[in-house]
Amino acid sequence: MSDAFSISTQQNEPLELTADVLVIGGGPAGTWAAWSAASKGARVVLADKGYCGASGATAPSGVGVWYVQPDPEERAKAKASREALGGFLADHSWMDRVLDQTYENVAHLAQWGYPFPTNERGEQVRRGMQGPEYMKIMRKVVKQAGVKILDHSPALELLLDFDGVVAGAAGVQRQENRPWSVKAGAVVIATGGCAFLSKALGTNVLTGDGGLMAAEAGGEMSGMEFSNAYSLAPAFSSVTKSAYYSWASFTYEDGRVIEGAGSQRGRSIIAKTLLTQPVFCQLDKADDETQVWMRKGQPNFFLPFDRAGINPFTDRFPVTMRLEGTVRGTGGIRIADTTCATTAPGLYAAGDAATRELICGGFTGGGSHNAAWAISSGYWAGGGAAAYALSLGEKAHNRRLRGAGRAALRPAGAGFDTAEIVRGVQSEVTPYDKNLFRTEAGLRSSLVELNGLWRAVQGRPESASTTEGVIQARQAAAMVATARWMYASAHVRTETRGMHKRVDHPAQSPEQQYRLLSGGLDTVWVKPDPTSVAAPAPKETVSR
Amino acid sequence: MIELVSQSRCIECNLCVKVCPTNVFDEVDGGAPVIARQSACQTCFMCEVYCPADALYVAPEAEASVAVDEDRLIDLGLLGSYREAVGWGPGRTPGAAKVDATDYMQEKIRKVLH
Numbered sequence: 001m002s003d004a005f006s007i008s009t010q011q012n013e014p015l016e017l018t019a020d021v022l023v024i025g026g027g028p029a030g031t032w033a034a035w036s037a038a039s040k041g042a043r044v045v046l047a048d049k050g051y052c053g054a055s056g057a058t059a060p061s062g063v064g065v066w067y068v069q070p071d072p073e074e075r076a077k078a079k080a081s082r083e084a085l086g087g088f089l090a091d092h093s094w095m096d097r098v099l100d101q102t103y104e105n106v107a108h109l110a111q112w113g114y115p116f117p118t119n120e121r122g123e124q125v126r127r128g129m130q131g132p133e134y135m136k137i138m139r140k141v142v143k144q145a146g147v148k149i150l151d152h153s154p155a156l157e158l159l160l161d162f163d164g165v166v167a168g169a170a171g172v173q174r175q176e177n178r179p180w181s182v183k184a185g186a187v188v189i190a191t192g193g194c195a196f197l198s199k200a201l202g203t204n205v206l207t208g209d210g211g212l213m214a215a216e217a218g219g220e221m222s223g224m225e226f227s228n229a230y231s232l233a234p235a236f237s238s239v240t241k242s243a244y245y246s247w248a249s250f251t252y253e254d255g256r257v258i259e260g261a262g263s264q265r266g267r268s269i270i271a272k273t274l275l276t277q278p279v280f281c282q283l284d285k286a287d288d289e290t291q292v293w294m295r296k297g298q299p300n301f302f303l304p305f306d307r308a309g310i311n312p313f314t315d316r317f318p319v320t321m322r323l324e325g326t327v328r329g330t331g332g333i334r335i336a337d338t339t340c341a342t343t344a345p346g347l348y349a350a351g352d353a354a355t356r357e358l359i360c361g362g363f364t365g366g367g368s369h370n371a372a373w374a375i376s377s378g379y380w381a382g383g384g385a386a387a388y389a390l391s392l393g394e395k396a397h398n399r400r401l402r403g404a405g406r407a408a409l410r411p412a413g414a415g416f417d418t419a420e421i422v423r424g425v426q427s428e429v430t431p432y433d434k435n436l437f438r439t440e441a442g443l444r445s446s447l448v449e450l451n452g453l454w455r456a457v458q459g460r461p462e463s464a465s466t467t468e469g470v471i472q473a474r475q476a477a478a479m480v481a482t483a484r485w486m487y488a489s490a491h492v493r494t495e496t497r498g499m500h501k502r503v504d505h506p507a508q509s510p511e512q513q514y515r516l517l518s519g520g521l522d523t524v525w526v527k528p529d530p531t532s533v534a535a536p537a538p539k540e541t542v543s544r
Numbered sequence: 545m546i547e548l549v550s551q552s553r554c555i556e557c558n559l560c561v562k563v564c565p566t567n568v569f570d571e572v573d574g575g576a577p578v579i580a581r582q583s584a585c586q587t588c589f590m591c592e593v594y595c596p597a598d599a600l601y602v603a604p605e606a607e608a609s610v611a612v613d614e615d616r617l618i619d620l621g622l623l624g625s626y627r628e629a630v631g632w633g634p635g636r637t638p639g640a641a642k643v644d645a646t647d648y649m650q651e652k653i654r655k656v657l658h
Contacts, residue, residue: 050565059565060588115641130640132593132630152567174567199606204586205565238587238606246652290652299629299639303589304604307622468567468581 011467012178017148018397019045020389021382022169022184024155024210026052027059028371029351030190031138032105032378033385037188038145042386045182046147047171049154049191049205053139054132056192057327057352058371060202061241062298064128066359066372067106068099075099082369086330086361087497087508089223089515089532094358097338101376109134112141129371131202153180154471155209157405158187158217158347166217166346167399172467185389185396186346188381189214189333193326193352194482196429197422197475200231200240200322201300207475208326208482210353214333215481216404218344220519222334222355222529224482225489225500226362228435229328230271230321232263235278237304240322242267242366244294244301247286250279251316268501271321271432280316323430326482328366329499330356331489334517334529339384340377346388350374350381357515362498406458406521407477408470413459418469421476424453429483437503443491450487453480454522485518492516492526545585546602547612549576550623553599560591560600582609589626596633598624 021037023030026048034046048055068078079095106126110116114137116124143149152175159168159181170181194208211221231240245263250270252258258279261269273279286294291313295302305312326332333342333349335358342349351374356365359373389396403409428446429435457477463469493516495509496502515532519525546568549560554576561569561577565588570580576599579585587606601617603610617623624633631639 050567051563054563054588054590054594055565060590115638117641130630130638132590132632133638133640151562175561199586202565202586202588202590204584234604236605236607239604293652296642300589300626303626303629306625307604 012176015173015178015180017045017180018183019043019148020185020396021188021385022047022182022186023188023190023382024169024213025049025056025190025192025351025353026139026149027056027135027190027192027351028138028374029353029378029381030188031135031142032375033188033190033348033350033382034142034147035138035145036379036382037386038142038147040383040386040390042389044145044147045150045184046142047150047153047155047169047180047182049152049209051151052142052149053135055205057202057206058374059131059135061131061300062128063131063134063371064368065102065106065126065375066099066368067102067127070100070103082360082363085363085498087363088513089357089361089498091358098359098372098376101379102372105375105379109137112137150180155191155213156470156474157403157409158213159183159401160217160404161399161401164218164345166344167396167401169213170403172471174467174471177467183397183399183401185392186348186385188348188350188385189342189353190350190378190381191353193329193332194479195325195327196323196426196479196483198323198325198430199238200233200324200327201238203324203327206327206352208478209475210349211333211485212407212478212481213405214342214344214347214349215519215521216406217347219342219347219349220334220517221331221485222515222517223331223357223362223489224326224485224518225493225516226331226357226498227326227329227486228438228499228501229324229364229366230267230432230436231324231328231366232267232270232319233322234304234308234310235318235320236308238322239300239304240324241298241301244283244298245281247283247290248281249284250281250319253278253280255316267321268436270319271436274321275433278318281319282314282316283312284314286313321432323435324366325429326486327352328364328370330360330362330365331486332356335377338380339387340381341384348381348385350377362500364499405474407454407481408457408461408473411458411460413455415462416456416459418461418463418473418476421453421457421480424449425476425479425483429486437501438490439502439504440491443487447484447487447491450480450484454484481521484524488524488526489516489518545582545587545605545609546579546591546600547610548601548614548617549579550599550614551576553597553623555597555599557596559594559596563594564591592624592626593630593632595624595627598627
């Protein structure tokens with residue numbers, strides 16, 4: 001390519017491939033997309049930043065899945081369960097089709113050999129998967145379907161044809177120190193959400209790269225105000241599993257009980273306390289029998305305790321709340337139709353990279369909903385991308401392409417220090433008093449900082465002399481972009497709805513029962529989604 | 545964070561180099577891989593689960609590096625303990641197949657909350 005981005009280091013000969021469909025990201029959504037596209041006869045390449053099978057939030061974890069028998073009453077109950085929590089922003093037809101598709105695809109997973117446990121009647125119980133097993137099988141299935149997997153191959157930018165249509169991507173193979181590019185008929189972004197390098201379990205590969213790439217190609221975001229998910233964890237540990245804290249009591253350092261603190265409704269009280277002092281925890285409400293079941297259910301929950309010599313049932317230990325951003329939030333790339341196409345032609349989105357408001361509204365998609373969404377949206381995005389790519393025929397690979405990446409890739413300003421940018425973003429999005437408890441003044445002040453960081457990442461990263469340095473600089477730029485869409489959206493939503501909490505607007509306002517779209521790079525915009533419920537005449541808000 | 549590649553146990557298969565999502569290890573010609581970028585470790589334990597020789601130890605501390613003693617880890621039964629819990633390795637049953645705690649746990653959680 002004539003306008004390849006520059007890495008000053010000596011690199012090996014580029015790897016240049018062609019495919020019908022390129023999938024970026026190899027977690028649940030990416031592997032379902034790749035399998036789906038390959039099953040429809042497309043030639044597929046899947047590029048993962050790390051290792052397809054171990055990368056992302058699912059692989060090191062255990063997930064429940066929103067798997068409900070096709071019984072009308074059960075389904076109605078499942079749909080109703082989170083509707084109010086989500087601020088009535090979910091869409092019934094999308095919930096129906098996700099429930100249907102998930103039910104069907106989980107049956108494939110069972111056929112492929114996922115060892116679902118059986119109940120006393122000898123039937124398989126298919127409501128959850130253990131991450132390592134699930135993702136190992138998905139890798140095997142994808143390979144058997146003929147998909148070419150590029151591990152340790154972060155994508156840095158999308159490639160566009162001269163009509164601006166997405167036609168591939170380019171990146172680097174970090175272990176071979178070699179650039180790669182794939183010319184493709186269509187691209188699926190399945191890069192996960194953004195947790196801002198918080199070390200919440202498995203999330204440090206999730207830095208919002210897909211959102212930035214999509215925006216550079218004309219994609220839009222939706223629901224970015226629903227991006228303030230935090231998860232409980234022992235203070236020293238990465239293992240973020242909140243459910244078991246239902247058996248916890250939370251105490252101050254001196255042992256007094258913190259009134260109202262709890263793992264679900266009382267999480268705000270824990271966060272407020274953590275702003276000024278440590279919070280301690282003990283799982284003293286679990287009886288002997290429950291303790292045994294807890295160990296069987298989630299072996300990785302006990303890993304940090306066993307290794308640190310803590311008995312969580314009898315010992316007090318300090319806890320923290322780690323930021324999970326849009327990974328357990330619901331905001332992401334806007335989905336434009338039932339094939340999971342984005343508003344950028346040739347580009348599809350799936351999993352946590354995409355908005356999950358369609359099935360969870362504004363309340364965390366963490367656990368079962370996100371797992372079901374990854375399975376379904378991956379399946380649809382892969383199928384949609386394959387159909388689109390195959391319809392292009394030979395034209396797909398005869399296009400002249402240019403790189404769409406700008407920030408941190410094609411310098412238009414002074415040098416910047418990547419570590420400083422990362423610290424800068426984290427200091428705006430991590431503190432509970434900025435992101436969890438939001439205010440007009442706080443958001444405005446954060447946006448000023450973030451806009452400054454955005455201008456800085458237009459320059460040349462000082463780390464540009466190494467492959468790792470370029471990857472990290474680009475990640476930093478993606479985090480800045482993500483944070484700006486988050487806070488610009490949070491600023492416009494002058495109410496409390498779903499997980500979005502405005503301290504200065506504590507009530508849900510009936511006039512704001514619509515989803516918020518956002519986007520833009522140098523100039524960020526936010527506007528109501530005209531297709532969502534009860535939307536008034538769209539008004540656009542621009543923040544410079 | 546990853547703290548140990550056991551020189552005596554490592555079989556030099558380099559699987560950890562391959563599976564680590566954040567590219568922490570480097571291959572070494574004719575030797576065990578090295579922890580080349582420890583600060584990039586996200587403490588996800590995936591390298592340990594994949595290691596066929598139980599040669600790796602990921603300490604639970606995510607933010608700080610801690611000193612570990614291989615003999616003591618072996619005495620405590622911690623080398624390979626997570627792989628065993630997941631049920632990977634010859635002659636083991638995947639933990640995923642063993643039990644479904646969902647109903648039991650959901651019922652219990654409901655009781656605790658109300």
